[in-house]
Amino acid sequence: MTPLVELRGVRARHGRVEVLHGVDLAVDAGQVLAVLGPNGAGKTTLLRVLAGLHPPSGGEVLLGGRRANGADPVDLARRGLCLIPEGRGVFPSLTVRENLWMTTHRPAGLSRAEVEERAVARFPRLGQRLRQPAGTMSGGEQQMLALARALVCEPAVLLLDELSMGLAPLVVAELYASVRAIAADDVTIVVVEQFAAAVLEVADTAAVLVEGRVAAAGPPADIAGQLSGAYLGGAPPADHRPAGTT
Amino acid sequence: MHEFLVFTISGLTTAGIYAISASGLTLTYVTTGVFNIAHGATGMLAAFTYWQLAVAWGWPVPLALLFCVLVAAPLFGLLLERVVMRRLAGAPESTRLVVTVAVLVVLVSAAQWLWDPSTFRRTQGLFAGRGFEAGGILVPYNDVVVLGVAAAVAGGLWLLLHVSRAGVAMRARVDDPSLAILNGARPATSARLAWMIGTSLAALAGILIAPKLTMSAIPLTLLIVNAYAAAVIGRLRSLPMTFAGALVVGLAADYAIGYVPKISYGQQYLRGVLPVIPVLVLLVALLVLRASRLRGKPALAIREITPTPTWAGTGVFAAAVAFGAVIAATTLAKADLYSSTALWGLAIVGLSMVPLVGYAGRISLCQLSFAGIGAAVVSHAGGGSNPAALLAAAAVAAIVGAVVSLPALRLSGIYLALLTGAFAVALDNWIFQLPAFTVLGDQFALFTNGTLSVERFAVGPLDTTSDRAFFLTGAALFLAAVAVVVAVRRGELGQRLIAVKESPAAAATLGMNVRLTTLAVFTLSAALAGLGGGVYASAVRSTTPDAFSFFTGLTLLLIVVVAGVSSIGSGLAAGLLLGTAAVGSATGDDSARVTATVVGLAALALAANPNGLIPSVLRPAYEPVRRSPAVLAGSVGAITALWVLTLVDAVAPNVLPLGVLLVAVAAPLVARPLAGRAAATAGTEPAGRDEGLSGPLEWLGFDAPVGRADLDAIDARLALDTARLDTGPHLASGKTVGEARVGAA
Numbered sequence: 002m003t004p005l006v007e008l009r010g011v012r013a014r015h016g017r018v019e020v021l022h023g024v025d026l027a028v029d030a031g032q033v034l035a036v037l038g039p040n041g042a043g044k045t046t047l048l049r050v051l052a053g054l055h056p057p058s059g060g061e062v063l064l065g066g067r068r069a070n071g072a073d074p075v076d077l078a079r080r081g082l083c084l085i086p087e088g089r090g091v092f093p094s095l096t097v098r099e100n101l102w103m104t105t106h107r108p109a110g111l112s113r114a115e116v117e118e119r120a121v122a123r124f125p126r127l128g129q130r131l132r133q134p135a136g137t138m139s140g141g142e143q144q145m146l147a148l149a150r151a152l153v154c155e156p157a158v159l160l161l162d163e164l165s166m167g168l169a170p171l172v173v174a175e176l177y178a179s180v181r182a183i184a185a186d187d188v189t190i191v192v193v194e195q196f197a198a199a200v201l202e203v204a205d206t207a208a209v210l211v212e213g214r215v216a217a218a219g220p221p222a223d224i225a226g227q228l229s230g231a232y233l234g235g236a237p238p239a240d241h242r243p244a245g246t247t
Numbered sequence: 248m249h250e251f252l253v254f255t256i257s258g259l260t261t262a263g264i265y266a267i268s269a270s271g272l273t274l275t276y277v278t279t280g281v282f283n284i285a286h287g288a289t290g291m292l293a294a295f296t297y298w299q300l301a302v303a304w305g306w307p308v309p310l311a312l313l314f315c316v317l318v319a320a321p322l323f324g325l326l327l328e329r330v331v332m333r334r335l336a337g338a339p340e341s342t343r344l345v346v347t348v349a350v351l352v353v354l355v356s357a358a359q360w361l362w363d364p365s366t367f368r369r370t371q372g373l374f375a376g377r378g379f380e381a382g383g384i385l386v387p388y389n390d391v392v393v394l395g396v397a398a399a400v401a402g403g404l405w406l407l408l409h410v411s412r413a414g415v416a417m418r419a420r421v422d423d424p425s426l427a428i429l430n431g432a433r434p435a436t437s438a439r440l441a442w443m444i445g446t447s448l449a450a451l452a453g454i455l456i457a458p459k460l461t462m463s464a465i466p467l468t469l470l471i472v473n474a475y476a477a478a479v480i481g482r483l484r485s486l487p488m489t490f491a492g493a494l495v496v497g498l499a500a501d502y503a504i505g506y507v508p509k510i511s512y513g514q515q516y517l518r519g520v521l522p523v524i525p526v527l528v529l530l531v532a533l534l535v536l537r538a539s540r541l542r543g544k545p546a547l548a549i550r551e552i553t554p555t556p557t558w559a560g561t562g563v564f565a566a567a568v569a570f571g572a573v574i575a576a577t578t579l580a581k582a583d584l585y586s587s588t589a590l591w592g593l594a595i596v597g598l599s600m601v602p603l604v605g606y607a608g609r610i611s612l613c614q615l616s617f618a619g620i621g622a623a624v625v626s627h628a629g630g631g632s633n634p635a636a637l638l639a640a641a642a643v644a645a646i647v648g649a650v651v652s653l654p655a656l657r658l659s660g661i662y663l664a665l666l667t668g669a670f671a672v673a674l675d676n677w678i679f680q681l682p683a684f685t686v687l688g689d690q691f692a693l694f695t696n697g698t699l700s701v702e703r704f705a706v707g708p709l710d711t712t713s714d715r716a717f718f719l720t721g722a723a724l725f726l727a728a729v730a731v732v733v734a735v736r737r738g739e740l741g742q743r744l745i746a747v748k749e750s751p752a753a754a755a756t757l758g759m760n761v762r763l764t765t766l767a768v769f770t771l772s773a774a775l776a777g778l779g780g781g782v783y784a785s786a787v788r789s790t791t792p793d794a795f796s797f798f799t800g801l802t803l804l805l806i807v808v809v810a811g812v813s814s815i816g817s818g819l820a821a822g823l824l825l826g827t828a829a830v831g832s833a834t835g836d837d838s839a840r841v842t843a844t845v846v847g848l849a850a851l852a853l854a855a856n857p858n859g860l861i862p863s864v865l866r867p868a869y870e871p872v873r874r875s876p877a878v879l880a881g882s883v884g885a886i887t888a889l890w891v892l893t894l895v896d897a898v899a900p901n902v903l904p905l906g907v908l909l910v911a912v913a914a915p916l917v918a919r920p921l922a923g924r925a926a927a928t929a930g931t932e933p934a935g936r937d938e939g940l941s942g943p944l945e946w947l948g949f950d951a952p953v954g955r956a957d958l959d960a961i962d963a964r965l966a967l968d969t970a971r972l973d974t975g976p977h978l979a980s981g982k983t984v985g986e987a988r989v990g991a992a
Contacts, residue, residue, distance in 0.1 A: 054425060078431040086429065092422040099415045103430040150430070 003066040005030040005189045006051065006158055012059035013046050020046050022213045023060060028206070030157075031187040033180075035204035035221065037197050037228065042210040044193040045087055048160045051191065052084040053077045064158070083156035087163045090147035093136025097127055100135050100146055104154045111153065120149035123179070141172035148179055159183065161192040165199060173199050201225055252384050254505035255498070260390040262497025263397035264456045265525075266490045268474035269481065270404055271448025276483050277408070278417035278441035281332055281343050282661040285350035287471035289327075289446055290453025291464055292354050293320055295362050297454045298370050298462055308373065316451050324446030328439050331851055336424070340660040342853055344610050345808045348801055349850030351468070355798065356844040358464040368462035370454075393455055400448065401490055407444075408486070417441055465798055469672065473500070473525030475665060480532050483661075492532070496525045519677040526669045526676075533666045534654050554862065555741075556815060561733045563873060564816065565726050572722035574886070576715045578893050578903055584714045587827040591721025592618075592783025594822025595728045597807045598815065599775035602735055604804070605813035607768045608748030610664040613651070613671035615803055617644040617773045618780025619679060619795030625781035626699040634704040637724075640781035641774040648773020649766060656762045659751075671797045679792035698791050701784040711785070721782055725822075728775055729815050735771065744768055783826070799825075802843045809849045811859025820861070868915045871922035878918040882910045 004027035013021040020043045028034040038044050049055035050062060053074035062069045064082065084090075091100050101116050111119075121128035124145045130138060135146055144164060151159055161180070165173040177199045184190055184203065194200040201207060207224040209217045217227045272286045283289075293315050301311035331350060335343045362368065378387035408414040416432035417440065424434045453471055460466055473496060480492025503524045507517050520527075579587060596618045603609055621640035628636040651670055655663050703711045711717040735741050743764045746754040755761050784790050793799075806824050810817035824846070853859070872878050889906040892898045940947065940960050947953050 052429060054428070074428045075431055075433055078429050084429050086426060090426060090429075092419045092426065094422050095415065095418055099409075099418070102412060102415050103419055103427070103432065 004028055004063075005065055006034075006191060007063040007066075008047075008051075008060065009063065010060035011047075011050060011057050011062060013043070013050050013055055014058045015046070019058070020213050021050070021057075024210070024213070024215055026208055026215065026218070028189055028191060030189050031184075032205040033184045033190040033192065033203055035197075035200040035207040035224075036191065036193045036210055037195070037200070037207060037224070038210035038216075039195070041212075043213040044210055045162055047210065048084060048086075048162050048191065048193055051160055052082060054084075081155070081157035082160070083151045083154070083158065084160040085144075085147045085151055085162060085164070087166060091135040091143045091150075094134055096132050097135055097138070097146055098131040101150055101153065104150055116153045119153040120146075123152060123182075124149050140168050141176065144168065144172075144176055145179070148176070148183075152183060156188060158189045158191070161190065163193060163195065165194060165196040177203055197225070197228055249383065250505065252382075254501050256384070256386060256390055258498035258501030259494075260393045260497070261456075261459075261501055262494045263393045264452050265474040265477045265497050266397045266493035267400050267448050267455070268452035268471050269477035269489045269493055270400060270486055271445040271452070272475065272478045273481055273483055273486060273489050274404060274408075274448070275441050275445035276478075278421055279332060279438050280421050281335055281347065282483070283350075283445070284344060284347040284664070285354060286445070286449050287453075287468045287474070288351040288354035288358075289320075289323070290449040290456070290471040291467040292323075292358055292453070293450030294370070294453040294457035294467060295358050295462060295464075297457070298368055299362075302368070302370060312373075312454060315454060316447050320447040320450035321443040323450075324442040324444075325439060327446065328442040332442060333435075333438065339608075341604070341608055341610050344661060344664050345805065346851060346853050348612075349805055349847040349853070351847075352798075352801055352805060352843050353847035353851070355464045355468055356847065360844075362462070362464075364463060370457045370462065372458045389458075396451070396455075397490075397493075400451075401486065404444075404486055413437070413440060469522075469797075472668075472672075473529075476525050476529035476532060479529060479536070479662070479665060482536065496528050499528055500524045516681055519680045523673045523677045526672045529665060529669045530673070533658065533662060533669070554813070556733050556736060558733070558737075561729065561815070565729065568722060568726060568729075568819065570883075570886075572719060574890050574903070574907075576718045578890065578900065580900065581714070584718060588714055588718050588721060588786035589783055589826035590786075590822040591718070591725045591826075592779050592781070592786050592822075593803065593826040594725050594818045595779030595782055596776050596818075597779075597803060597821030598725070598728050598732060598818030599772045599779060600804060600807045600812060601732055601815060601818060602741075602744065602768050602775075603772035604808070605811075605817075606736060606741060606744040606748065607765065609655075609659065609765070609768070610667070610804075611769075611772070612664055612668040612797070612800060612804065613674070614772070614776045615780075615795050615800030616671045616674045616797075617648055617776035618783060619674065619792065620644050620647055621777030621780030622699055622701070622784035622790060622795065624777070625784050626701045634706040636704060637778055637781045637785075641778040644777020644780070645770045645774035648776075649770045651773070652766055652769030655769065656765050668797070671800055675792065675795070675797045679795065698789055699784060700789045701787075703785045703788070717786060721786060724778070724782055725819070728778065729818075731771075731775070732815055740764070740767060802846060805843075805846045805850045808853065809846055809859055811861035811863070814859065814861040814866075816861045816865070817859065871918035872914045875918045875921050878914055878921065881917075882914045885910050 007027040008024050010023045010025060011021055012019060012023055024043075024047060026034065026036075036044050036047060046055060050057050053069070053072045053076075056071055062072075064072075064077075069077070078084075092103070095103075098117065101120050102113055104111070104116060117131065126142060127146060127149060130142070135143060138146070148164075164176050164180070168176070173196060180190065180192065181203050192200055192204070201221040201224065204221045206218065207221045208215050209224060209227065217224055268286065268290060272283060275286070276282050296319055297311055297315045300306045300314060301308050306314075327350070331346060335346060338346075372387060372389035373392055374388040376387060376389070378385045378389070380386075406414075408418060413436075416427060416430075417437040419427045419430070419432060420434045420437045427434055427437075449471070452474065453467070456470055457467065460470060474493065476496045477489050477492035480495065481487075481489025500521075503521055507521060508514070510517060575587065576584065596614055599614055599617070600611070603611055603614075621644045624640040624643045625636045628639045651667070655666055658666055703717055705711060709716070709720070711720045735744075743754070743759055746757070746759065747761050747764050751761055754764075780795070783794075787794075803821050803825060806821040807817045810820035849860075872882065886907055889898070889903050893900060893903045940957050941954060944961075947957055
């Protein structure tokens with residue numbers, strides 16, 4: 002079976018500095034891939050390359066077996082590839098309702114009422130806040146809104162960047178419970194995280210990105226053991242301490 | 248009562264027009280983040296186009312109107328977006344503002360070029376002034392249609408922005424363009440749509456308001472600028488509040504026209520207030536609205552650099568200026584020398600923008616107004632060649648500047664620009680035109696009968712009455728001002744200014760008094776501008792308020808920004824372009840217009856390079872000359888030789904300017920290969936290396952570990968070895984931060 006999302010030898014640079022030096026990764030349809038790694042490893046760049054926001058300087062990006070290098074991000078978005086960027090993926094000055102409406106261009110032809118209905122069904126808390134500007138909500142609620150907006154249009158591929166950033170552990174657990182529920186609906190997910198403990202529970206496969214290269218890839222249980230080494234640049238220590246706690 | 252109703256109807260109509268204009272302005276601001284100062288000028292251009300079609304070429308009125316509003320204006324909006332506004336994405340707010348100021352200057356100059364200002368033109372209201380009777384009052388159909396159109400615009404825009412997906416996407420684009428892309432919206436389409444609609448609304452407002460005046464580019468532009476007051480009341484966000492603001496401005500303006508002439512006392516002082524009523528409303532709105540509502544958007548990225556000038560470099564600059572001034576003073580023909588004396592005053596006014604706009608990042612549109620105040624002070628205090636008059640001019644301007652800056656302390660970005668612009672317009676159109684008045688028994692007349700006459704000062708043996716003496720004294724005063732600005736930049740205040748510009752929040756959390764710093768720079772800059780105004784007025788001996796008009800001030804600001812607002816040379820550029828005979832004689836009578844147009848066009852390029860020409864073009868070109876003693880000596884020698892030959896009449900007078908030009912072009916061409924060869928033999932690159940570092944700062948640690956020497960050099964550059972924090976228990980030992988850091992490592 003062809004992987005739904007595949008990177009072959011992908012390179013990317015920021016100006017003169019190359020940040021991805023030939024990354025190979027593949028995710029089958031309906032699987033969850035967790036990409037872990039320390040700051041500056043190139044995780045966010047990887048997602049931006051996938052979403053078409055950053056042109057790769059080498060290698061191939063394949064979506065559904067078709068080469069997607071240099072594809073227009075708007076086209077990718079309309080074909081069901083959805084990135085929730087780092088930070089809060091919401092428009093702060095639009096109301097919650099208007100944030101949800103931003104998805105209504107899709108060929109699926111959802112009405113606004115349907116969009117709101119689905120979002121509220123998944124995150125009831127948003128139902129009370131439809132008229133509120135998104136920027137006035139708490140961080141966790143904003144991430145919920147971002148997830149909700151990504152979900153109502155039934156994406157084929159969901160790219161999540163640092164969902165946990167700046168949030169309380171309880172909220173992070175709640176968000177990842179939603180991610181698990183989404184994964185159960187056969188959405189292919191690539192999730193980038195520094196907070197390894199939460200994401201490894203959800204992932205089908207995990208990869209560790211260090212200095213722009215895949216340092217390790219495999220089942221989450223195996224990866225968990227190698228993490229400290231990857232983060233600290235030395236041999237894996239005896240105790241399998243989750244990286245999120247360092 | 249009858250009269251009241253008549254003024255109410257006409258006030259409502261004015262309000263409707265302002266509402267149309269202000270909502271267009273708000274729309275483009277909300278959706279593109281660009282506050283288009285040129286919005287009024289766009290409307291003015293549309294009004295002229297409409298006049299051309301409907302009056303000069305006799306098109307039917309509906310056809311001309313529809314063509315202007317629905318065809319020409321949207322196309323012009325597209326052009327604006329394509330050529331100018333698109334490149335402003337991510338530019339600092341000050342750059343965005345200055346670029347739209349440049350658009351304004353270009354449009355006004357273009358209109359003056361296309362439609363000769365000395366010809367009388369007038370357009371008629373719709374339906375040729377016909378109307379219907381209601382309750383004994385003639386209600387013009389024109390007014391009814393204007394109100395209807397305003398209401399339709401209001402409803403249409405609300406639906407667009409809040410109900411249609413295109414409109415929601417337009418607003419989403421401002422929040423986060425790349426997130427909008429990820430949601431399948433095309434930001435370029437949103438921006439194009441916003442500029443097309445915004446320009447159409449500006450055009451509609453311009454055409455509707457034109458019958459209130461005879462057609463003249465600057466007054467018509469300023470009339471539409473009145474709508475900005477409405478937009479500010481709407482906090483550049485809320486369309487309903489914008490419409491409420493338009494009602495306030497429109498009614499206030501028309502009631503004032505109706506009732507102010509009936510006030511029996513002080514009529515001669517109040518007459519001038521009528522045209523500036525909306526500006527006063529704008530001032531009040533800026534003062535009354537809560538500060539948090541008026542905070543501009545922070546810049547997405549800092550692309551400007553404000554290098555610290557060295558004393559050595561300043562010395563070279565001063566020597567070059569002094570040398571040039573002596574040559575000019577001894578060789579220029581009498582008439583040319585007289586018309587060039589204005590150079591230094593304008594150069595000082597231009598220089599006054601460097602600390603404020605360049606270092607502190609605060610756009611002020613009223614520097615030339617401070618200069619006007621300085622000129623008035625010198626005129627009144629300078630009788631009997633009193634040399635203290637210039638100091639008095641600086642002091643009075645400083646006080647006015649401090650007072651103006653008090654409300655400005657909490658404002659930044661566009662709101663500050665609007666406040667200073669409103670102040671400039673009020674001064675320009677009202678205060679400077681005031682007849683004589685009496686305060687505490689002393690009689691004052693700012694501009695007596697519209698003109699100021701000024702005596703040049705004398706100190707002991709130094710008598711500046713002759714043009715030559717005054718020219719040299721002006722150069723000395725300019726260099727003194729340069730020294731002040733360089734000292735400020737190199738001193739603590741300069742560092743504070745940069746800190747406040749780049750991150751006001753960080754500056755405040757470091758314990759800096761942001762307000763005091765801002766107040767200081769405003770005061771300093773106003774004092775310099777006042778001094779410049781005094782020097783300018785002394786140079787020309789007799790001047791009018793026109794010399795200090797809002798529009799001239801904009802041109803001056805543009806020249807300084809194009810030249811490089813953080814460079815001290817930019818003031819000189821302003822003086823050379825606006826105050827010398829050279830530009831005037833090269834371009835004939837149209838010189839002011841030519842200068843404005845060229846500078847405006849050059850400023851449009853700022854979006855690509857916000858640093859200006861001096862740091863990005865001139866300085867790199869002449870750096871090799873400065874480093875090559877042979878070329879430097881040769882250039883100076885050649886010019887000196889030509890000068891001496893001119894003095895003894897061995898060569899024709901115009902050989903010298905040509906020779907200077909030739910040397911200026913040739914020196915960098917000769918010096919560059921020389922510098923390259925020297926670098927090749929020494930094995931080092933001539934530039935791109937920071938003092939004391941083993942390589943360029945951004946590449947440190949890439950090829951080799953960062954060494955001790957590099958760390959020390961960085962510490963020295965950051966002044967870490969001298970900065971002494973005097974609070975906090977862990978620093979009680981008196982260790983410097985540098986030591987503390989090394990100790991910790």
